[in-house]
Amino acid sequence: MDAQRREIVDGDIVIHGGCIVHVGAPVPVASGTQVIDARGCLVTPGLVNTHHHLYQSMTRAVPGAQDALLFGWLETLYPIWARMGPAEMRVSAMAGLAELALSGCSTSSDHLYLYPNGARLDDTIEAAREIGLRFHPTRGAMSIGRSAGGLPPDSLVEREAAILEDCIRVIDAFHDSAEGAMLRVGIAPCSPFSVSRELMRDAAILARDKGVRLHTHLAENEEDVAYSLERFGCRPGQYAQDLGWTGPDVWHAHCVRLDPAEIALFARTGTCVAHCPCSNCRLGSGIAPVRAMRDAGIGVGLGVDGSASNDQGNLLAEARQAMLLQRAVSGAAAMSAREALEIATLGGAAALGRTDIGRIEAGARGDVAVWDMQGIEAAGSWDLAALLLAGPMRVRDLLVEGRPIVAEGTLVSTPLAPIIDAQRRMARALAG
Numbered sequence: 439m440d441a442q443r444r445e446i447v448d449g450d451i452v453i454h455g456g457c458i459v460h461v462g463a464p465v466p467v468a469s470g471t472q473v474i475d476a477r478g479c480l481v482t483p484g485l486v487n488t489h490h491h492l493y494q495s496m497t498r499a500v501p502g503a504q505d506a507l508l509f510g511w512l513e514t515l516y517p518i519w520a521r522m523g524p525a526e527m528r529v530s531a532m533a534g535l536a537e538l539a540l541s542g543c544s545t546s547s548d549h550l551y552l553y554p555n556g557a558r559l560d561d562t563i564e565a566a567r568e569i570g571l572r573f574h575p576t577r578g579a580m581s582i583g584r585s586a587g588g589l590p591p592d593s594l595v596e597r598e599a600a601i602l603e604d605c606i607r608v609i610d611a612f613h614d615s616a617e618g619a620m621l622r623v624g625i626a627p628c629s630p631f632s633v634s635r636e637l638m639r640d641a642a643i644l645a646r647d648k649g650v651r652l653h654t655h656l657a658e659n660e661e662d663v664a665y666s667l668e669r670f671g672c673r674p675g676q677y678a679q680d681l682g683w684t685g686p687d688v689w690h691a692h693c694v695r696l697d698p699a700e701i702a703l704f705a706r707t708g709t710c711v712a713h714c715p716c717s718n719c720r721l722g723s724g725i726a727p728v729r730a731m732r733d734a735g736i737g738v739g740l741g742v743d744g745s746a747s748n749d750q751g752n753l754l755a756e757a758r759q760a761m762l763l764q765r766a767v768s769g770a771a772a773m774s775a776r777e778a779l780e781i782a783t784l785g786g787a788a789a790l791g792r793t794d795i796g797r798i799e800a801g802a803r804g805d806v807a808v809w810d811m812q813g814i815e816a817a818g819s820w821d822l823a824a825l826l827l828a829g830p831m832r833v834r835d836l837l838v839e840g841r842p843i844v845a846e847g848t849l850v851s852t853p854l855a856p857i858i859d860a861q862r863r864m865a866r867a868l869a870g
């Protein structure tokens with residue numbers, strides 16, 4: 439995933455000070471160097487996840503939400519999420535990030551738009567530091583409750599002034615704009631159907647003032663578009679444009695129902711997209727026009743989306759699903775395995791506004807995934823495209839900033855068993 443998309447056989451990658459300093463011909467090993475022997479493996483950039491709701495990993499496979507469309511699914515889950523608090527936010531984020539790490543993901547965004555019982559964005563930031571992934575948390579929000587014609591219950595919405603104040607607080611406390619940053623904060627009102635027009639506009643103004651990125655859900659399904667037409671008198675793309683929500687510092691999740699004019703608008707303005715194929719399938723939302731978006735020049739990254747609508751958090755599986763869906767719509771040549779990997783790496787980096795990750799190249803950060811191609815899944819494969827066509831579906835080693843997060847298939851930054859235990863216990867308590 440360098441500029442020439444080189445595929446190097448039997449090469450070395452040297453990482454020093456968190457940064458890749460050499461890629462290519464084998465080099466002598468300096469004493470004191472830690473060596474990872476990747477013979478029989480495929481080495482790719484760490485994958486980049488551009489849309490998630492980590493808290494939802496505690497509400498997977500909830501019976502009443504298994505077979506509903508988006509709005510009904512939300513209405514089933516809102517009252518359950520309203521019972522969560524800081525401890526649940528932290529544990530669910532650790533579980534979600536651990537799962538992502540084991541699927542080769544080195545950088546993840548998160549979209550946290552509800553803050554019940556004292557929960558804060560800080561809870562998920564703590565979790566990311568413990569797991570060791572590069573993290574782009576976004577301060578989400580909901581402000582239009584049911585009594586005001588919105589979808590969420592009134593107990594889950596916040597005052598708009600308080601939302602903006604907390605956005606400023608978390609940006610000032612945590613956002614790092616430097617090259618190689620481990621943490622960047624974004625601003626992310628949940629969706630046009632859960633916040634006011636004023637909050638959308640003010641959020642865009644604040645984000646530009648602070649130099650941070652903007653994120654929300656857009657045109658997820660037909661209900662979403664119908665709501666926009668009825669409430670705002672325009673399609674989602676027009677609504678976004680009117681409120682300052684287009685531009686190279688904006689990435690929208692889903693965009694399943696963008697029409698050709700909206701695709702042209704996004705391409706013209708440099709607006710990016712987080713494509714979430716499994717969630718779109720799970721909620722019956724449809725298939726996003728990713729081929730048309732890519733052909734128009736839109737930056738498209740992948741998102742596993744929240745684990746209440748996937749319900750996996752496996753980013754390599756997401757790349758495979760993206761490839762398969764475009765083929766189902768437009769034919770077997772519509773998306774190659776290599777292009778799907780490009781979306782999962784360079785595409786994700788573009789959506790998050792980063793040029794220092796998503797590639798293996800001298801000067802890029804030391805975020806590297808090592809895939810064992812000698813296991814049963816890839817046995818008998820003739821080409822490296824097997825990573826997406828066959829498997830493995832879990833990473834062998836994962837480095838972030840040169841530090842081992844997964845080694846020999848095991849999460850090494852923090853023990854996994856206590857996370858699973860806490861997750862199970864808290865999910866049971868939420869179920870009452």
Ligand SMILES: [Zn+2]
Nearest residue numbers: 655691743744
């Ligand atoms: Zn989402």
